[in-house]
């Protein structure tokens with residue numbers, strides 16, 4: 246918000262002049278104080294929304310759409326906030342209002358599709374995304390969600406096709422790369438999966454799911470140390486990450502058991518102690534460490 | 546305005562990380578009606594400066610509807626969707642976002658190998674096109690419940706659940722691995738203990754499409770008998786289902802439910818949709834397996850149930866749990882101990898999974 250204030254009147258004038266999507270705000274050359282107030286309220290609402298202060302943002306947009314019942318941007322914002330607060334029916338009704346009044350508002354249609362998915366209505370969701378692609382064949386978002394739908398059915402071929410198409414249309418979102426990687430995994434294509442996980446991480450090095458899943462790809466290809474380093478990195482970003490803890494515990498427990506079977510008790514004990522660092526209630530590690538203790542006492 | 550634009554574009558070229566310049570460029574392009582370029586620069590401004598609410602709002606506002614392409618875009622300016630100017634580009638991209646004048650991208654080893662992998666897959670897909678729809682099963686994880694110091698249920702005659710589970714799972718894996726196009730993984734191959742978390746880790750490790758856990762039941766009521774199949778759900782479908790889940794989960798402590806402060810985001814909604822679909826596919830798999838087994842085994846059909854089993858809930862794919870009979874029932878214990886009965890269960894389960902994988906219908 247800070248740098249914006251100085252340039253504000255100029256910007257709002259532009260906004261009003263240039264954007265039919267603004268709804269009922271008519272192109273005018275003089276910015277009246279009423280309009281200024283309205284636009285400042287909208288910006289304030291958006292700012293609160295982006296900062297995650299959803300209740301406060303909702304109050305503002307609820308108030309704005311009373312006076313501006315056809316303002317698509319505000320209706321969409323209000324709908325989105327309601328969706329984030331899990332008031333899905335209110336959200337769907339608001340997005341539906343936008344869709345009904347504007348045949349090319351793809352944002353509202355995409356969200357109507359997502360809300361259908363949320364209710365498990367896959368055919369309706371698919372129809373919404375297809376509608377978006379008819380209105381806007383270059384809509385990467387619709388391709389992404391169609392890719393997600395294919396991926397959920399574990400249909401790797403279709404998922405790869407949709408995610409690739411989303412990328413061709415300009416989506417360089419880490420989630421698209423991440424889901425593409427998973428789709429490759431579901432097709433037994435670990436090298437492409439690895440490449441896409443790496444691309445996810447090049448864009449967002451803190452993408453813990455990509456770090457975690459890349460770990461297993463590397464582990465399965467024989468790079469155990471690299472895998473462990475990736476899971477450690479996940480824990481350095483989020484010490485509570487259950488998946489990374491589980492994976493680290495599993496590979497340490499496996500290694501400990503192998504050492505134990507080979508009679509290398511010292512190594513086994515060390516590895517089981519590490520297992521417990523990742524999973525405090527790991528029953529295998531607890532059991533064998535106790536057993537090793539008892540054996541040590543017995544042999545004394 | 547054109548002159549101003551030229552100056553600003555030059556400034557952005559000199560200082561590509563300057564969010565203020567990008568914000569100004571966004572406004573200037575907007576003023577001359579070039580919305581696509583405006584979006585591009587607003588997006589960059591918002592990414593470079595997360596406090597720039599105005600730029601972010603303008604992106605949201607302008608991208609509500611299709612933004613027509615213009616013909617005098619600079620490289621990169623045509624990209625509407627989340628370009629990542631400040632991220633280190635992967636060494637690997639020959640992406641349309643590369644700046645002009647950069648040296649042509651030389652493929653890395655991984656990229657070359659990935660390309661080969663993709664060509665091989667394209668060839669395979671060309672030879673065997675799949676026209677079917679519905680949930681796909683290509684990788685199955687079979688989980689022999691319990692093991693090692695954890696015997697599971699133990700019959701009056703001394704038969705241990707862990708041994709029955711392992712015999713059935715291993716035999717089933719042998720049979721399924723002969724099915725073309727299907728890959729099978731076991732969570733354990735001998736008599737050792739595998740923590741519950743590690744069992745689902747195996748399923749996630751191999752991106753399995755289906756997880757099947759083998760168990761035997763036990764009850765304080767010696768008369769209780771029959772086989773049943775469980776899938777995962779938030780709540781238990783009956784008191785009995787709850788009891789079985791509690792027994793199999795044993796002394797696990799549950800993670801607290803995930804709840805965010807700033808509301809749910811779109812990926813949360815997609816995750817819920819995915820989980821619901823997987824539970825639905827699991828319920829259908831459970832029904833198929835139960836029906837098939839009930840038609841073959843001499844045990845009473847106790848039907849399908851849903852409960853919150855740890856091994857099922859933590860799996861990122863449809864997951865089911867089979868209770869193949871009661872070890873607490875004398876007659877069933879005797880039968881479950883025979884290689885014939887174990888083989889019969891394994892063959893029936895393998896058949897049913899093979900059919901689900903081949904024919905679809907989930």
Ligand SMILES: [Zn+2]
Pocket residue numbers: 690691697698706759760761793
């Ligand atoms: Zn059991």
